[in-house]
Amino acid sequence: xxWRIVLEYDGTGFVGWQWQPEGRTIQGVVExxxxxxxxxxxRVTVSGRTDAGVHAEGQVASFDAVPDxxxxxxxxxxxxxxxxxxxxxxxxxxxxxxxPRGWSWGKVYRYRYLDRSARSALxxxxxxxxxxxxxxxxxxxxxxxxxxxxFTSFRSAGCLANHPNRVMESFSVTRDGDVVTLEARGQGxxxxxxxxxxxxLAEVGHGKRPPEWVAxxxxxxxxxxxxxxxxxxGLTLVSVDIRDAPPPxxxxxxxxxx
Amino acid sequence: xxWRIVLEYDGTGFVGWQWQPEGRTIQGVVExxxxxxxxxxxRVTVSGRTDAGVHAEGQVASFDAVPDxxxxxxxxxxxxxxxxxxxxxxxxxxxxxxxPRGWSWGKVYRYRYLDRSARSALxxxxxxxxxxxxxxxxxxxxxxxxxxxxFTSFRSAGCLANHPNRVMESFSVTRDGDVVTLEARGQGxxxxxxxxxxxxLAEVGHGKRPPEWVAxxxxxxxxxxxxxxxxxxGLTLVSVDIRDAPPPxxxxxxxxxx
Numbered sequence: 170x171x172w173r174i175v176l177e178y179d180g181t182g183f184v185g186w187q188w189q190p191e192g193r194t195i196q197g198v199v200e201x202x203x204x205x206x207x208x209x210x211x212r213v214t215v216s217g218r219t220d221a222g223v224h225a226e227g228q229v230a231s232f233d234a235v236p237d238x239x240x241x242x243x244x245x246x247x248x249x250x251x252x253x254x255x256x257x258x259x260x261x262x263x264x265x266x267x268x269p270r271g272w273s274w275g276k277v278y279r280y281r282y283l284d285r286s287a288r289s290a291l292x293x294x295x296x297x298x299x300x301x302x303x304x305x306x307x308x309x310x311x312x313x314x315x316x317x318x319x320f321t322s323f324r325s326a327g328c329l330a331n332h333p334n335r336v337m338e339s340f341s342v343t344r345d346g347d348v349v350t351l352e353a354r355g356q357g358x359x360x361x362x363x364x365x366x367x368x369x370l371a372e373v374g375h376g377k378r379p380p381e382w383v384a385x386x387x388x389x390x391x392x393x394x395x396x397x398x399x400x401x402x403g404l405t406l407v408s409v410d411i412r413d414a415p416p417p418x419x420x421x422x423x424x425x426x427x
Numbered sequence: 428x429x430w431r432i433v434l435e436y437d438g439t440g441f442v443g444w445q446w447q448p449e450g451r452t453i454q455g456v457v458e459x460x461x462x463x464x465x466x467x468x469x470r471v472t473v474s475g476r477t478d479a480g481v482h483a484e485g486q487v488a489s490f491d492a493v494p495d496x497x498x499x500x501x502x503x504x505x506x507x508x509x510x511x512x513x514x515x516x517x518x519x520x521x522x523x524x525x526x527p528r529g530w531s532w533g534k535v536y537r538y539r540y541l542d543r544s545a546r547s548a549l550x551x552x553x554x555x556x557x558x559x560x561x562x563x564x565x566x567x568x569x570x571x572x573x574x575x576x577x578f579t580s581f582r583s584a585g586c587l588a589n590h591p592n593r594v595m596e597s598f599s600v601t602r603d604g605d606v607v608t609l610e611a612r613g614q615g616x617x618x619x620x621x622x623x624x625x626x627x628l629a630e631v632g633h634g635k636r637p638p639e640w641v642a643x644x645x646x647x648x649x650x651x652x653x654x655x656x657x658x659x660x661g662l663t664l665v666s667v668d669i670r671d672a673p674p675p676x677x678x679x680x681x682x683x684x685x
Contacts, residue, residue, distance in 0.1 A: 177548045224549060241544070248546050256548040286499070288506050290435045290514040291482060 170235060172243060173263035173411070176228040179254040181294040181402065186218040186228075195219070195255060199230065202250035206243075207234050216269040216409045217276070217358075217426045222401035224295070227258065227408035229269045264413065274416045275338065276358060277407040278427060280351040280367040280399065282374075284344075296348060297367070297403035302374035304349045308342035310373040310380035311351070313387055314366065315340050320359055321390035323369070325398065328360035333390075335359060342370065349374070352407075356418065358426035361398050369396035428493060430501060431521035431669070434486040437512040439552040439660065444476040444486075453477070453513060457488070460508035464501075465492050474527040474667045475534070475616075475684045480659035482553070485516065485666035487527045522671065533596065533668040534616060536685060538609040538625040539661045540632075542602075554606060555625070555661035560632035562607045566600035568631040568638035569609070571645055572624065573598050578617055579648035581627070583656065586618035591648075593617060600628065607632070610665075614676065616684035619656050627654035 176199065184192035188200070196213055203211045216229040238246075240260045247257035281296040283289050288298050314337050321333040336356040343350050351370065353363050369386060372378045386394045404427055434457065442450035446458070454471055461469045474487040496504075498518045505515035539554040541547050546556050572595050579591040594614040601608050609628065611621050627644060630636045644652045662685055 177545075179548045179551075226549065244545055253551050254548050256546050256551075258543075258545045285516075287435075287502055287516045288514050290437045290512050291484065293437075293511050293514075 171231055171233050171263045171265055171267050173229065173231050173261050173267060173269070174243070174247070174257050175259040176225060176230055177256045177258050178225050178228070179294070180219065180222045180224045182254050183221060185221045185223075186215060195228075198252055198255055199247075202247055203232060203234070205250050206246045214269055216273045216411070217406075219404075219406055219427055220361075220401050222294075223404045223406065223427055224402075225406040228406055229273070229409040229411050231263060231267055231269050268415070269409070269411065272411055272415045273357070273409050274412050275354060275356045275410040276426075277410075278351075278353045278358065278363045279405045279407050280353075280363055281403050281405075282349040282367075282371070283347055284349050285347040292348070294402050295405075297371075297400050299371060299374075301376075302349050302371065303376060304342050304344040304374065306376070306380050307349070307351075307370045307374045310370060310383040311340045311342055311366075313384035314353075318387060319390055320362055320387070322386045322392055322395045323362045323365040324359040324392060325361035325365065326392070330359050333359060335362070340366075356416070360426055363427050364399045364401065364404060365392070365395050365397075367399035367403065371399065372396045429489055429491050429521045429523055429525050431487065431489050431519050431525060431527070432501070432505070432515050433517040434483060434488055435514045435516050436483050436486065437552070438477060438480045438482045440512050441479060443479045443481075444473060453486075456510055456513055457505075460505055461490060461492070463508050464504045472527055474531045474669070475664075477662075477664055477685055478619075478659050480552075481662045481664065481685055482660075483664040486664055487531070487667040487669050489521060489525055489527050526673070527667070527669065530669055530673045531615070531667050532670050532674045533612060533614045534684075535665040535668075536609075536611045536616065536621045537663045537665050538611075538621055538657065539663075540607040540625075540629070541605055542607050543605040550606070552660050553663075555629075555658050557629060557632070559634075560607050560629065561634060562600050562602040562632065564634075564638050565607070565609075565628045565632045568628060568641040569598045569600055569624075571642035572611075576645060577648055578620055578645070580644045580650055580653045581620045581623040582617040582650060583619035583623065584650070588617050591617060593620070598624075614674070618684055621685050622657045622659065622662055623650075623653050623655075625657035625661065629657065630654045 186195045188196045211232045213232045243260035283296040283298045284302040317336045338354040444453045446454045469490045471490045501518035541554040541556045542560040575594045596612040
């Protein structure tokens with residue numbers, strides 16, 4: 170029996186999703202909790218690995234186990250066995266061939282900046298501290314990102330995806346007081362794509378570049394023209410759109426994104 | 428020269444505001460940072476002490492120091508010397524007789540519940556985890572709290588205030604997804620007042636009591652009739668309304684509230 174779980178985590182205390190011989194990983198603590206619960210080892214598969222410091226509200230993962238438990242029992246057992254910075258939001262039985270990577274129809278990422286002079290105590294692990302962002306210029310600059318594009322300029326050197334074409338369903342920049350938030354909805358993302366876009370839009374927000382520059386960077390297909398990769402702690406994987414079948418374009422592509 | 432500072436803190440790692448011989452306190456770390464910066468000890472006075480686990484976005488405090496620094500230098504020095512879970516949002520020169528307790532014209536507190544089956548990793552230190560809250564019933568029940576009242580029913584046994592009468596300027600209950608938020612604006616608060624109200628409204632939210640019950644509890648002036656004191660980590664002191672003179676009703680009252 171295959172199970173699907175939705176995980177929330179605070180990435181601050183982790184070196185990333187993927188199991189490593191040294192360092193605390195989300196995969197590691199989830200597999201540890203599962204082993205205690207099930208009485209045997211079980212490998213966890215994920216919709217996309219997240220890097221050290223990146224948070225998730227709705228990461229989707231799967232594992233195989235005997236079907237003798239109710240979904241709420243699986244969820245409650247995981248919440249009792251997982252450390253405080255990882256929670257199982259939901260558990261459910263999945264089709265036998267369910268694959269959280271291949272069956273993802275889309276993802277929503279959020280990137281948060283804190284725009285003020287003084288650093289923050291409450292958002293220290295949740296937002297990138299910057300000063301004087303023009304969020305309207307950023308929103309205008311980001312309009313070019315919506316749609317199907319070759320995102321080579323916003324792809325890290327280590328990206329293993331087969332091709333750089335992605336569909337960005339929507340992209341917005343909004344402000345609530347000192348907090349400026351990017352929201353990216355797309356069918357898929359390249360490695361570090363949202364963080365490179367966040368670093369690039371920050372240059373527009375700071376007035377170092379005009380809004381039109383972002384369209385030029387996108388068209389150039391050259392990573393060296395874009396801005397820095399924004400720090401990981403501003404990024405949250407909000408949700409993964411999982412349906413009862415893989416999407417027509419599925420190719421089991423990028424394992425690491427955001 | 429008297430200085431006024433606005434402080435933000437994550438209360439999770441503190442045993443409260445007030446200095447204690449054992450345990451990490453906000454007053455303790457602020458006075459430590461000031462001593463390093465000024466080269467001499469300086470006592471910090473606050474608009475109202477907060478309890479262990481309670482957060483602040485806009486706590487107001489004051490201290491005396493020689494006036495040879497610019498406000499931004501004081502703010503930046505404190506942010507360099509304070510631990511990560513306390514930040515100085517603003518520093519400014521204040522009148523010589525400024526008193527953050529006596530000159531407070533009002534405060535805003537926020538109390539957050541997380542209403543869902545599974546616990547949360549990201550809100551674990553910021554919201555009280557409960558299940559199945561009827562936020563509309565809570566909002567209706569809370570209508571009786573606005574205005575001038577004797578809040579004896581919502582006052583902890585250890586409250587040192589001279590009298591139990593307070594003016595609640597507004598009180599609202601709103602929902603955003605799984606998060607239900609109380610916002611209380613008042614000229615002043617009794618000890619544990621917001622947390623006892625939060626615990627009482629939770630009983631209405633859970634359907635254990637009808638909305639009208641809260642008005643009965645208020646009228647009875649009897650703490651034993653109200654609900655439990657809700658846990659501290661859901662509470663945040665959002666702001667203190669400081670003006671250039673004390674309010675007409677000031678009596679240097681309650682040192683500990685929320």
